[in-house]
Amino acid sequence: MRVELTVNGAIHGVDVEPRTTLLDALRDNLGLTGAHAGCEHGVCGACTVLCDGAAVRSCLMFAVQADGIAITTIEGVTPGPGELSILQDAFCETHGMQCGYCTPAMILAAHALLTNNPAPSRGDIVDAISGNICRCTGYAQIVDAIALAAERIRGVNRPPEAGA
Amino acid sequence: MKAAPFEYSRPADIDEACALLGGDEGARIIAGGQTLVPMMAMRLSRPTRLIDVSRISALSYIREEDGHLAIGAATRQCVVENDPIVATRMPLLAAVMPWIGHAATRARGTVGGSLANADPAAELALVAVTLDATLTYREAGRNGDIPASEFFIGPTITALPMAACLMEVRFPIWRDGHIGVGFHEVSARRSDFAFVSAAAQVTVDEDGICRRIAIGVGAVTDVPIRLERVEQELSGNRPDAARLRPAIEGALADVDVTADLHASAPYRRRVAATLALRAITDALASAKQRGPDAC
Structure with a gap:
């Protein structure tokens, strides 16, 4: 077809x-x-x-x-050739991967979460990736990566403070 | 594994879907595919034709009518989960939605698909039985109704006629007092199939008397069941914690409980009693917090 x-x-x-x-x-x-x-x-x-x-x-x-x-x-999801998205960068920075097999899916699940919820709690993040299995990391650094990316995306979107 | 070969059709309306279904014994309806596709990948199901109803807009809606909340069979679970009418009119349904699979399966999975696949642990089936929902199907140009209490026959088996397409499920809206709901389930891991689940909805009047109660347990037998003896015991009375647990245990005593690799029958019976008690307790507590017009 x-x-x-x-x-x-x-x-x-x-x-x-x-x-x-x-x-x-x-x-x-x-x-x-x-x-x-x-x-x-x-x-x-x-x-x-x-x-x-x-x-x-x-x-x-x-x-x-x-x-x-x-x-x-x-x-x-990358902004341009050779670049990383904020989420991808955060995964690198917090060591949110080991073998990398689950990583693209984790990043896309996180992407969907952050689109709807820019300030997720740790529980929200765990819930969002609860359908994605990782056999290496124990998940802690993946959750850290998503929390870090959320914080950075909020920072980018925040208007500059007065006098700054 | 990969699914066995099949033909694919996407009918424009429900009557065309029914005609295709009636013309091929091996045909199956697909909407979200979140139950059917895994079954096909494992070759537990080998349909000759898939009839895709997911884009028939007449099957996708949530509306309040005649004291009921009506949900179209092809309505995605994520839509129900985030719907404001469901949240206010059908709080028990709103409470169970986050427990169905996980976000990625709720994005595709439909309400009708979950009901028609009749998994004993399905949260939607439990709510349908607990709240006396009615299921409407279409077959050969006619509509038919089946009460939820008669719809589920066993795992993957329902009372739906062979060439019928599920159209709608209707949940009665309770308006007789302060409404409260409770839901609990136990599974091996978040979003996995429940070993046992329990759902309760109550209304309590100004004097704290339980006017009405519905309590159901899922995954305990082949189909979700109501604990009618508990409902009779509590209805019209002031809730008495000391009498509640024996009433629940009594209601579960003669139930033929499922045993499998994951959970023995005595375990399921014991956990069902505890979860039913918690669901009722939560429902009574939340009823006291809500105003009579909240629902």
Whole structure:
């Protein structure tokens, strides 16, 4: 079946079987391998992408269901080539990763959280990544990274203080 | 694993969906796919055709009508979770929404999908049974109703006719006093399937008398159940903590409790009694804080 996918702002026409997951279409047809295949049945969260801004599991969607939806993958969150987003930078700074397999999904889940909630509590952050499994870090530094990024994004958006 | 091959259709309206469903015995409805797609990936389900109803806008709504809150079957769970009408009119539903899967599955998962897949641990099924919801389906150009108490038959099995498409679930709105709700569940990890869950809704009058109570437990048997003996015991009386626990234990005594790898039957029975007690206690406490017109 022919389907038009809108990924990171660009429209791509792909030919897929109906049973091709969005994850496989992104990885195999479009070469966007930042979305990772983990369990492939919706448990691990490694395949998380944003669909119209919401974090979803790309292994639990078929590509034929995704036309007309604005899909964002980890490749689409950087401000420019060779640069890192505030969230990506915060993950580096707090050592929010070890093997890196869960990292793109963690960053996108955090992205969805911070879009709706610029000042999340630690509980909000834990809840937002509760569907993403990390077997290395023990999560503490990932939570730190998201808290740090939230603080920085709030700082960027704050008007300069009077006299400053 | 990957799903077995299937045909994909996206009908424009519900009657077209029903026609496709009636024309192919192996066809299944897909909306959010958050239960069905994992089943297909594990090859536990091999539909010949998926009929995608997720974009039929007539199946996606939340509205108050005739003393009920009506929710379209293809309404996303994240929409219900953040809806102001649900928060004020159906506080028990609002209370359970954050417990359904996690944010990434609620973004796609639908209300009707959760109900139609009839998992014994599903929070939406528990609320539907506890609050006497009614489910409406469409089949061959006609609508039919099934009360929630008759809808769930067992894990993944419902009373929905083979070629029927679930359209709506209606929850009665309680207006007879100060309303309070309570919900608890125990699972191995956040957002996983509950071993046991309990949901309670009460109304209390100005004198502290419990006017009305509904208490249900989930994952204890193949389908969510009401603890009717507890409801009879408490209804019309001033809540008495000393009598509550024996009443709950009595109501659970002759229930044929599920045992599996995760939790034994005696464990489930004991935890069900404790969670039911906590849910009722929370409901009574929150009823006293809310005004009669709050809901």
